[in-house]
Amino acid sequence: MNTARIGKLIGVSLGPGDPGLITRRAWEVMHSDAHMTYPVRSRSSDSYALGIVQRAGVNLPEDSSPLFFPMTHDPEKLGAYWMEAAQTVLSVLQTGRDVAFLVEGDASTYSTFGHLARTLGALDATIAIEVIPGVPSFHAAAARLGEPLADVDDMVAIVPAGYGIAMLERLLDDFDTLILLKVKPLLNDIIDLLERRNLLAHSCFIEKSGAPEERIVRDVASLRNEKVNYLSLLIVKNPERQRGEIARGCRKVVRVEEL
């Protein structure tokens, strides 16, 4: 029986871009003697996560290493890259050292960390994995806007906009807040929808929330025909939503409008 210590994988959420939004636990791991890794899209591109670390004034140890997560939807290529990343991590864990994988946003939410953890688990299900949650970009965006993302009894949907306008229109009937991700390919159609539903005044666009290049656009219609960044999102509030009854505690009450 092999009783040598095997390291654990730590998914370290760095938050959306502002180094002030790194948690104390993430900060602690960033300064531990774990082997530091971070995602990059290609050998020639910068790592968004590493940029947050650098803006925080932290110099990672020299042996820190990128793991490659390319921008492709080809499942075979993706699988090969995930396997390579997992094997790189596994080889360090087998020396007894922990591996920290530093990711932007929250490691459980649309994150490359999920692919790494799943692939590593398939290689060796006994490996311990710790996930340090972080501030998701849309919660940081709401804070920057000074608008609640969810008020009492609100329903919130987080939606990759690519599912299409008919889907978005349907969701507006049920939800108080829509968080639309990856709006780039459908932005003009979304603007048309918001105009038709009288929701332009209740919508806001944010790109790279919390990063130095952060951009907030409250006049969403002005973005028509613009090519926006991949890391952009729209928050749409729907104050006209019709609510039904809601069960609270042990009794049913009809919702009353508050203040």
Add this chain to the structure above:
Amino acid sequence: MNTARIGKLIGVSLGPGDPGLITRRAWEVMHSDAHMTYPVRSRSSDSYALGIVQRAGVNLPEDSSPLFFPMTHDPEKLGAYWMEAAQTVLSVLQTGRDVAFLVEGDASTYSTFGHLARTLGALDATIAIEVIPGVPSFHAAAARLGEPLADVDDMVAIVPAGYGIAMLERLLDDFDTLILLKVKPLLNDIIDLLERRNLLAHSCFIEKSGAPEERIVRDVASLRNEKVNYLSLLIVKNPERQRGEIARGCRKVVRVEEL
């Protein structure tokens, strides 16, 4: 013209309960000379937010003060308490001192901070308000479970369960992940729904995520007839959801199942 400095209100998100999930910016404000306030439900009850501060080993200054946010749905009573809290804050701001309002979770998400900020803004729209976002309880819950909250192209709904079983059933057709809040009054009915839809194996219950009393229950059916805590939630994944086409980048591709 009065040019005396007026303080700003800072909404300080402390995360769901684990003091390690406090952000660096929140930590900085907790140690600043701002006047510290925190919500309590009544004069006799503990403040959940204050409990996080205490577990972090931080002693707030002696002049720190609770603000009262009672558990009622009576709009008149609520409005009176919100006004009292806002006026307390305003009187400190007018001395030129900043006021920090320390809240559990994320200040933009189902938080008493929203009521305070809105009421204060109604009293004086010129007051500066900073919101420090935090880790929401459901992202911390996903991390504790070691399960992604959202994988590539996933749709996520955050839903106060009280809207009823028919609504939840309908959402299961569109969403990959349901985050059900305030499940207490409908828990048995929700368990029946999950059983009927064969989703019990993909559901998990978490109470007070990150706090010392945290409880994770993977066998959700075992909770039948139990009175659960107010700060509890269910994460339901729906691996059977039928997806349509999704538009990505500038082209339309049919989604392929990944690894």
